[in-house]
Amino acid sequence: MSLLGGCAPPEPLRLGFIGGLTGRSADLAESGHKGALLAVEQANAAGGIGGRKIELVARDDGQNPAMAVRALEELAALRVEAVIGPLTSAMAVAVLPAAEKAGLVMVSPTVTASPLSGKDDQLFKVVSSTREHASHSAKYVYAQGARRVAAAYDLGNSAYTRAWLTDFREALVALGGEVVVDAAFTSGDDPSYRNAVNTLVTARPDAILLIANAVDTVRLLLIARKQGFAAKAIGVTWAATEQLIELGGRTVEGLILTQYFNRDDTSPRYQAFQATYRARFKEDPGFASIAAYDATRATLFAIGKRGKEPLKQALLTAGPYEGAQDIWNFDRFGDGQRKAYVTIVRDGRFVNVE
Structure with missing residues (x-):
């Protein structure tokens, strides 16, 4: 019998996802999960990070603080590199102490409550505040x-x-x-x-x-x-x-x-993203899917660039980041700065008016 060494593929790099995948706000998290998944699939198609495939591990927070904390602790126990999420401000408030204790970076696509901005903590936010x-x-x-x-x-x-x-x-x-x-x-x-x-x-x-x-x-x-x-x-x-x-x-x-989503964007960058998203999920992207896609791409880019420095520091210095619609960056507190658009629902669609 021969022993074959060095043939096993390297263990995947795990990335967590936390969102309210059930309940009345499930549409937000479902859309966000699709955006994160697309970013992971594209990264894997390009060879992963350092030869390691990326695995997205999702947990439902149920829009319940205790459930959200359990989800965060489960992901920390799995040694995920970072968490994409949570997607609501209430859940971010609930899990932030546990994330701080675990030293686990969270990159939220859609958390915007202004009291969470301007803080030196483990929470990064992709979009501007309320x-x-x-x-x-x-x-x-x-x-x-x-x-x-x-x-x-x-x-x-x-x-x-x-x-x-x-x-x-x-x-x-x-x-x-x-x-x-x-x-x-x-x-x-x-x-x-x-x-x-x-x-x-x-x-x-x-x-x-x-x-x-x-x-x-x-x-x-x-x-x-x-x-x-x-x-x-x-x-x-x-x-x-x-x-x-x-x-x-x-x-x-x-x-x-x-x-913070320009639904009338005709740029080649966004048109390419939209076509890829439609082909993968048979639907148009929404604001949560775009923000989660941007959050995931930024996180994976920083992981690939960080060397030996902590991911928190890498996220602050690795940008600017290329998003689905624009080039963006975090400020020194990990808060994203993105333009706001006023829309009105007309004839069954969101129409930009300002």
Whole structure:
């Protein structure tokens, strides 16, 4: 019997993924997972990193803090190089202490809550904060004549929704407007939706602001329209998924949303990405898939370039990074700086207006 040495392939390089793959916000994580998977598949097709194939290991956080912490600890035990995710600010807040303890870098595609920005920690964020998106939204609706805005926000992702509300309020007040009333609701609780909408409509605002995921935005807006509220409605980036239009139909026509994805991008870079994504998943990419693709590519690039330095330092110095739409970078705190776009739902699609 002969012994063959050196024939076994090297152990794969593991990259974690954490997102709410089940529940009412699953569309966000499912889209993000596809973007991350495409980036991994492309890297493997190009030979991997240092001859090692990359394995994407996904865990569901269920939009539940305890579940999210368990997911992070499981991935740390598997010795993943880094984690792509989480995808919501509430889950980032929940898992950050565990990530700090494990020394595990998290690169989130879609976490934007401004209180999480400007911190020297293990959390990297690919896109700009709620301050950028909310202020952009406030300026646009103010220019469109909205002076009195009533807002509803989801308690289940309060790290994000409260930050969005605070940043929007500050920007609107600075312009001369006001948030006349705000109402919290609990996702999945129908009486909670109705109570929140009643509070908003009773205030007779120029516009309503719905700080919620796609499913809940449709539900809230449907209740408001049935009550006869015909004025402007504003959504947030969290809701700007393809599911919003699929579920909302005519109800979401005219909805104003600020997002960091240029859906009218005709650049060769984006057109190539879009064609590849369509061929792989039989659907168009959304904001979460693009952001996760960028997050994963940046992470893999930094891993390949880091040498002996910690990944956190490598991510801060290896850029600028080539994304699906643009060249971007992290600042010294690991916060991404990306342009915001105002879109309106028209004829069943997101249309850039600013």
